[in-house]
Amino acid sequence: MKTLWLLTSKSIANRRMAFTLSIISIAISVVLLLGIDRVTKAAKNHFLNTINQTDLIAAAPDGSLDILLNLVFHMGDPLKEVDYSSYQTISNMDEVAWAVPISVGDSFKSYDAVSTTNDYFKYYKYASSKSLLFSSGADFRDFYDVVVGSEVAKKLHLTLHETIHLSHSNGASAHAHANRDFYICGILKPTGTPNDTSLFFQLKADEAIHIEWQSGHFVDMHISSEQLAKMNIQPKHISGVLIGLKNRSDILNVADKLEHFKGENLKAVIPAKALSKLYLLLKNMQEILTLISGVVFVAAIFGMIATMLATLGERRREIAILRTLGATIKSIFILFALEAFIIVASGILFGHILLTLLLILNNLVFNTTVQISYFPDVYELALLFIMFISAIIVSVLPALKSYKNSLQDGLMVKI
Amino acid sequence: MQTTNIIEIASCVFKYPQSQRIILDINPFHVRSGGHLFLHGKSGSGKTTFLNILCGITEPLKSDIKILETNFSNLSPSQKDRFRADNYGTIFQQFNLLPYLSVKENIALACGFSKQKAYHVSDMEEEIERLMIALDLTSTLLNKQAMHLSVGEQQRVAVARALIGAPKIIIADEPTSALDSDAKESFMKLLFTQIEAQDSTLLFVSHDKGLSSYFQADYDFSQFNRALS
Numbered sequence: 001m002k003t004l005w006l007l008t009s010k011s012i013a014n015r016r017m018a019f020t021l022s023i024i025s026i027a028i029s030v031v032l033l034l035g036i037d038r039v040t041k042a043a044k045n046h047f048l049n050t051i052n053q054t055d056l057i058a059a060a061p062d063g064s065l066d067i068l069l070n071l072v073f074h075m076g077d078p079l080k081e082v083d084y085s086s087y088q089t090i091s092n093m094d095e096v097a098w099a100v101p102i103s104v105g106d107s108f109k110s111y112d113a114v115s116t117t118n119d120y121f122k123y124y125k126y127a128s129s130k131s132l133l134f135s136s137g138a139d140f141r142d143f144y145d146v147v148v149g150s151e152v153a154k155k156l157h158l159t160l161h162e163t164i165h166l167s168h169s170n171g172a173s174a175h176a177h178a179n180r181d182f183y184i185c186g187i188l189k190p191t192g193t194p195n196d197t198s199l200f201f202q203l204k205a206d207e208a209i210h211i212e213w214q215s216g217h218f219v220d221m222h223i224s225s226e227q228l229a230k231m232n233i234q235p236k237h238i239s240g241v242l243i244g245l246k247n248r249s250d251i252l253n254v255a256d257k258l259e260h261f262k263g264e265n266l267k268a269v270i271p272a273k274a275l276s277k278l279y280l281l282l283k284n285m286q287e288i289l290t291l292i293s294g295v296v297f298v299a300a301i302f303g304m305i306a307t308m309l310a311t312l313g314e315r316r317r318e319i320a321i322l323r324t325l326g327a328t329i330k331s332i333f334i335l336f337a338l339e340a341f342i343i344v345a346s347g348i349l350f351g352h353i354l355l356t357l358l359l360i361l362n363n364l365v366f367n368t369t370v371q372i373s374y375f376p377d378v379y380e381l382a383l384l385f386i387m388f389i390s391a392i393i394v395s396v397l398p399a400l401k402s403y404k405n406s407l408q409d410g411l412m413v414k415i
Numbered sequence: 416m417q418t419t420n421i422i423e424i425a426s427c428v429f430k431y432p433q434s435q436r437i438i439l440d441i442n443p444f445h446v447r448s449g450g451h452l453f454l455h456g457k458s459g460s461g462k463t464t465f466l467n468i469l470c471g472i473t474e475p476l477k478s479d480i481k482i483l484e485t486n487f488s489n490l491s492p493s494q495k496d497r498f499r500a501d502n503y504g505t506i507f508q509q510f511n512l513l514p515y516l517s518v519k520e521n522i523a524l525a526c527g528f529s530k531q532k533a534y535h536v537s538d539m540e541e542e543i544e545r546l547m548i549a550l551d552l553t554s555t556l557l558n559k560q561a562m563h564l565s566v567g568e569q570q571r572v573a574v575a576r577a578l579i580g581a582p583k584i585i586i587a588d589e590p591t592s593a594l595d596s597d598a599k600e601s602f603m604k605l606l607f608t609q610i611e612a613q614d615s616t617l618l619f620v621s622h623d624k625g626l627s628s629y630f631q632a633d634y635d636f637s638q639f640n641r642a643l644s
Contacts, residue, residue, distance in 0.1 A: 003527030006520065007513075014515035317510050323472060324507075325576075326500020326528040328493050406472075 004331060008338045011318065015311055019343065022304040026347025029300040030387070031355045033293040034380055038359070040286040042372040046127065047279055050193050051242075051271050053125040055251050058082070058090060058258050059240035061267040068274040071240045073194045074104050074112035081237035086264050090241055093257070095250040098123050100242040101235070103206055106177075107167045111152045113199045115206030121147070123244055126193045127371070136160050137186030140202050143229035145185035151196040153187045160184055166201065168213060180209050180225055192370050207235040243268075301391050304343055308336065308398040312405070319406050332406065333399045340395030344388055352376070421584060421616045422446040422469070425479035429464060439464055439475070440641040451610070451617040453627050456636030460643060462620050465636075466588055469618070470503060471495025483583055500529040504577030504615070508589040511573035514562035518552075519543055521561050522576045532580025546575040549612075550605050567598045574606055581613045588620050603629050 012019050051072050059067045060080035069076035084101070091099035100120050106113040118139045121132050137160045139147060146166075148158050158164070162184045165176045182201060190196055208228050212221050223231075245254060255268035319332055356374050363372070376384065422445060429439035439461045446452050456462050467473035469482070471490065480487045483502055490498060504525070512521045522543050526533040536542045547554055550571045561569060570590060577585050587606070591599045607629060610617050619630070627633035637643045 003524065006527070007516075007524075010513075010515045010520070318513055321511065321513060322528075323496075324470065324499070324505050325525055326496055326503075328496040330493070331528075 001334075004334055004338060007322070008335060008342065011315075011335075012339060012342065018307045018311060022307050022343045023347045023350060025300040025303050026297075026344060026391075027351035027354055029293070029297040030348050030351025030384075031358070032296050033290075033383065033387075034352065034376060035355050035358070036289045036293045037380055037383070038355070038372055040289060041377075042370050044279060044282075044286070046192055046370045047282070048272070048275050049127045050275060051124070051126060052128055053244060054123070054242045054271050055245045055248055056243040056255060056258070057240055057269045057271055057274075058086070058243060058266050059269070061265050064267070064269040064274045065278055067240065067267060067269045068271060068278060070104055071102055071242070072271065074114055074198050075194075078105055079239055082240060082266065083264055084235045084238055086261065086266065087238055087241050089261075090243060090258070093254070095245050095247065095254050096243055097246045098244045100124075101203055101238045102240050102242060103203060103235075103238045105239070106206070108152070108164060108199050109156060109167075111149070111156075111197055111199055112194075113146075113166050113201060115201050115203045117203055120200065120242075123242065124195070126191055126195075130191070132191065132195060133189045134186045135189045137184070139186055140200075141185060142183070143202065143205055143208075144180065144182045144225065145202065146182045147186040147188060147200040148184055149188050149196045149198045149200075150190040152199055158184055158187070160187065166199070166209075168210070168218075177209050179220075180228075203235045203238065204233065205229075208233045297387060300347075301387075301394055304340065304391065305394055305397055308339070308395065309401060312398055312402055315402065316405050319402050323406050329403055329406075332402060333396075336399035336402065337392060337395055340392055344391040348384055348388065419448045419484070420445045420481070421448050421450075421483060422618075423481040425481075427465070427468060427475050427478040427480060429461075429468060429473070429475045437476075437642045439468070441465065442639055442641060444639065446616060446618070448616055449614070450632075451607075451619065451630055453630040453633040454618070454620045454636045454639070455622055455624050455627065455633060456620075456640075458622060460636050461640050462636050463588065465640075466586060466618075466620060470499050470505070470586065472499075497529075500525075501531040502583050504579075504582045504585045506570070506573045506577050506585070506587045506590040509566060509569070509593045511576070512561035512564075512569055515560060517558050517560055518547075518564070518572050519557045521572060522546065522579055525576050525579050529580060532582065535580045542579060543575070546578060546609075549609055550575050551601070566593050567602070570594060570602060571605065574602075574609065578609050578613065578615070581615065583615055584618060585610055585615050586618045586620075589622070590619075591621070591626065592623065599626075 057067055057071050059071060060082050062079050066076055067079060070079050087099060087101045090096060098119060100116060100123055102120070103115040104112060106115070121139045124132050134147075135150065137147075146164060152158065163181045164184065165180065166182060167176050182205075188195060208231065211233060212219055212223075243254070245251060251270060255270070258266045258268040322332065322335075359372050359374055424441055424445065425443050427439060427441040428437060430437045454462060464473060468475045468478065469480070471487070471492070472495075474492075475488075478488045482498075485498065487495070487498070513524070516524065523539055526536055526539070543557070544554060547557065552568060552571055552575070556564065556568065556572075561572065564572065570593065573590070577587075590606075591602055594602055603626065606617075619626070620636075624633070
């Protein structure tokens with residue numbers, strides 16, 4: 001065996017170009033295979049934890065995905081409105097620890113403007129238990145305050161205390177609330193959630209600026225912003241309510257209560273459930289990516305075998321010499337298997353090192369909010385094991401070919 | 416010891432699997448210990464096939480061969496591999512060495528495949544050095560890769576590898592045909608001195624009849640091989 005190690009290592013050193021290329025191609029396929037798995041898993045995990053510790057979302061009856069899209073992702077077809085009094089009733093329920101009213105529908109330069117209260121910043125949690133933090137400024141103090149999501153601030157180059165004008169509705173039909181100046185009071189840190197692409201303003205301001213809008217048309221009532229703020233207009237309608245319970249075991253109980261609400265029909269959505277439902281839509285994508293990386297790996301293995309077979313011609317003499325010296329067919333086999341072993345093992349090792357470096361680099365440069373693991377999980381280890389074994393098995397091919405050659409060649413190779 | 420038969424062939428028939436034609440049908444003969452055998456014959460006379468059979472790399476159709484009092488014909492392929500590793504030293508026309516190994520590693524390789532040869536060598540470094548000096552090779556070559564050696568040097572290193580571990584049988588297949596006449600002569604002298612010194616038996620195959628002067632007896636391979644007549 002010592003002799004075989006010596007032969008393998010020296011023979012490889014002699015063919016280091018082809019050998020290195022084989023290792024690189026395996027390493028790249030490992031980076032792809034594991035990288036895609038690692039990233040999609042992190043993305044899935046992050047996606048499923050877009051909103052945490054909110055036990056229920058109450059809204060007007062609609063599909064649970066519609067409610068989730070509207071109130072968490074701030075997109076999709078608008079929901080029917082919910083009476084503000086329902087929010088007040090909900091927040092006074094015994095089982096409810098906190099409730100945050102949310103109203104969606106306005107926008108700012110294609111970003112969603114969401115009206116809510118300061119409780120939103122207090123209770124919204126993501127990635128298990130992270131809170132929304134401010135990179136500058138703070139939550140609402142004044143009537144016309146706006147909190148801006150990180151990406152909105154970055155893309156539109158918004159700074160603290162800047163004046164902006166929100167738009168009524170969104171998309172093509174958006175009209176600016178041109179007469180109402182809003183002031184940026186805070187900018188959120190990146191979260192990797194829909195909050196990054198949203199703006200937030202006060203629910204009472206939302207209601208106030210809309211008194212001039214009747215049946216979708218602007219009617220100038222010549223009220224100054226200062227006057228409007230002092231009019232103490234109470235919100236009448238909201239899009240929905242985020243609810244945290246004192247005791248999570250009450251979820252179904254409270255959901256049931258909400259659906260048989262006195263005065264108004266409500267639908268209660270469990271966000272975690274709706275998120276995993278939504279994720280199923282993205283799952284195909286992940287499967288296709290995994291398939292692609294699998295194909296890349298198979299290509300890499302065949303590349304390795306092709307290189308080994310190609311060098312077989314020049315190795316015929318080498319094999320004949322070894323046979324003459326008494327090397328058994330088994331040793332020749334081991335010689336090839338050993339080489340495949342070294343190629344695959346170092347390919348996997350280097351691939352993994354490369355992947356880790358890339359992930360570290362990614363974290364350093366892009367400062368991403370999505371946490372990508374540096375270590376393989378059981379599934380990935382199983383994947384690597386299968387890669388490894390299949391490579392060793394396939395390496396039998398060149399070994400077989402060389403065995404046939406050596407039977408033909410005998411002691412002397414006539415090349 | 417002098418009277419022992421090293422190789423005893425009662426019969427040996429060979430044909431290629433797909434073909435009907437018998438290539439080899441060897442007349443019975445034997446080689447005594449120290450009775451170096453010189454076989455000459457034209458190319459295509461089946462010399463190389465015959466050597467492949469004696470080495471156990473090619474399987475004959477049927478054979479009754481005894482080598483070193485072992486019933487060689489009855490050995491399994493892997494037993495033949497071991498037998499070859501332990502008892503044979505082999506030198507070919509050229510390309511004897513692994514180009515990427517050093518001279519030292521090439522010589523030691525013979526012991527890597529045979530415990531018996533390794534057992535005969537008590538100090539590998541010393542033995543390699545002794546053989547190098549005996550074969551007129553400078554010790555500066557020791558760590559050189561075989562591919563950087565001249566053909567003459569390569570052939571002598573091949574001899575050193577064939578001799579190490581003192582195998583009983585040395586097989587040489589046209590070992591001099593790549594050498595010029597001066598080199599040829601000194602090569603033959605060195606070869607014989609070393610083979611005599613370690614009491615091995617030489618089986619020498621060549622088309623060059625001029626080399627027969629080094630042997631007590633020479634044989635025309637075409638007379639050995641009934642399939643040719």
